[in-house]
Amino acid sequence: MSDAGSGTLSRSSRASYLTAGYTLRSWLLTSDHKRVAWLYILSITIFFLVGAAMAAVIRVELATAEGDTVTADSYNKMFSLHGIVMVWFFLIPAIPATLGNFLIPLMIGARDLAFPKLNLLSWYIYTLGAIFTVYTVIAGGVDTGWTFYTPFSSMFSNSHVVAALTGVFIVGFSSILTGLNFIATVHKMRAPGLTWFRLPLFVWSIYATSLILVLATPVLAITLVLVILERTVGIGIFDPALGGDPLLFQHLFWFYSHPAVYIMILPGMGVTSELISCYSRRPVAGYRFMAYSILAIAFIGFLVWGHHMFVSGQSAYASLVFGLLSFMVAVPSAIKVFNWTATLYKGSISFETGMLYALGFVGLFTLGGLTGLVLASIAVDVHVHDTYFVVAHFHYIMVGGMVMAYLGGMHFWWPKITGRMYNETVGQLSAIISFIGFNLTFFPQFVAGYLGMPRRYHSYPPEYESLQLVSSVGAVVLAIGYLLPLLNLGWSAFAGRKAPGNPWNASGLEWSGASPPPPHNFSEPVVVAQEPYSYHTDDRDNPLVPDRA
């Protein structure tokens, strides 16, 4: 393996963005997108651990049918905070704010994002929101579920609802500004020659995600303010006792939160496309179809929110329309799965950690997507709505899908980010263990759900006990699968073998320079003259020679 491209050897001897400053101030006041990415990597890792600790309590409680580990109120707070922390403080920023921040300018040949200081501000806003959430936890928690359904949240709950809502409200602005920044960057700062259909699918996926962030998040913000106002000063918006309508809340909430599901999966799809293509030395099959299907998912994703409300009292005809559209949003997802599989055909496939995670993503996302069809089918949804079937389904997408992709992407780009190599064997092992642990944890929940076990149950009928026990045992395996990369990557950042500039011979523009990149990314102006994913199966032993201008 050797550095890719001419001139990189001389560049790599210069200072990297990591050596540009060592003071705390140089990190906390940085406007370098690569350093801001690090601020997010550390923050979301902390919140992932917080959310995981809550999941651990939940799994211990559910190992037996009796509610004997914590009180019902504590349990309710555990799953509420688990959801709030994992959704808004881990999953939504997970890939966009870390890999997206780091890679978008590098992938499009720009020196930074369009608004570098705004990017730093976004992280401070995230942190401010995080402080409210931490306060919520310390003050005694919130027990509304991450969905904050009214009138329970606005009038009945005796927990710290306003603090929790304020945290989510604030972190929403971080999302909006990050999305805005990416949109402006992708539109205005692409290198000459880098046309839209030469963009890596990762950029497409972050772009589509940004559109959703900008268009949907304000609706959530307004909704949460209304809940706060109803709770504090009693304006009647959602509580029927005050003349409000609780279903209005559900419409507004899911108008954001269903598209938010795509915020939590599209970036994972982007990462998977990069990884599968590189490790099989093949251009992504059906590139344009892949790009269009990303946009289609983002667009149709806005029109399906009512499938969360099939049993709410929503009109049957509205349910029919939402049901049909929910089936339709699965079409572009299916296109993506078929094309990922086809990319392998006649490839030259190797199974580094990133590839194992990517293939795991395809498997888990496929199962998560197909069970989504079951939920879109109104008659069946009536039965499985709000049961463990739903819990299993969205964990397959958001954890099986997004977390697998996030970890796969972190391994793949780790040499670029740190200039160090992680331990490959441990990496492969962690991908396999988390795949097994994940299925062991969540597959039994499909069965429990179809047999009728409702979600958010502190104690439950004994007939579901064996399934829940398997799930709890699986969670232990899954926890090992998640701790390994934390140790492996954490260790390698300091003590790992020095990485070559382009250890995977990847074709992306982000790999053309030194690893880790210099502070301003590119020392010479970049001009792009090639199609994306210019891989050839016979280049596997030879470095790619970028033929850019």
Added chain:
Amino acid sequence: MANAELQTGAVQASEFAADVDSLFLVMAGLSGIVVAGIAVLILIFSIRYRRSRSSMREGPPDFPLALEYTWIAVPTLIFIGLFVWGARVFLQSQAERNDALELRVVGQQWMWMFYHPGGARELNELHIPVDRNIRLLLSSDDVIHSLYLPAFRIKQDAVPGRYTQVWLNAERTGRYRIMCAEYCGTEHSQMYGVVEVMEPEDYSLWLELNAYDTTLAAQGERLFNAMACSGCHTSGSTIQAPSLEGLYGRVVNLQDGSTVVADEVYLRDSIIVPDRDIVAGFDNVMPAYNDQLSEAQLFMLIAYIQSLTLAQ
């Protein structure tokens, strides 16, 4: 099986449950085929085209566009087919049924209350006859709850401030679980009960043993007088108020020129927020009762007003 355990999703206690299961099994089967297909393909490609093997990659493998369009069109058609099937099963479950036994359900933190037309009341237990159409009209006294009968594959939210309904026809006698499926606070997981499906003769016997002295409508009439509704809403009263006789089910002309059918929802709204739909030709002088009546009392009053029509 005499003292059988409570049944959940493992049994099919209604025709609808069987319909839902067929649909689900077909979808699960198709999903299994797709997942297995993808997995097998990935496996074959992974072995055949692994890097250490250097044959069989002649020529750039172009994908014919036809293949792309095929795997767009085929899933789309299958999805539409599955949607239509699911929609039909769903619409059937929603269709009006004749001669139904009318039951009223109120969800409250953390219990289920059931009101029979004959006046009997039950807490966390529901006795119903087998093979009989049943209409459950639901409301909630506080937060949103969801009445879930897994053995019947039905679920319906009980939403404060509005009525929702669900149809039920039990095919098998037995004892089945009732659960709350919408998170409703501390004791959400304790908000459960039992549906006991009985042979018609057992059900009649149960009704006799649990008979109340008055029907739900008669309880409503008592309330009607106690709350002084009768002061205005009877013929010959000095204050002019719309007559309630024959009102239920009739088309009502409103002051703003629109019309509304006087169903349960209209009656409920007209009691708690009288100034919302004012009947043509009347001034609204009625006080709002939104803080003074429980959902159960509203069900009684409505049953009484309904009886004024049904008796004719």
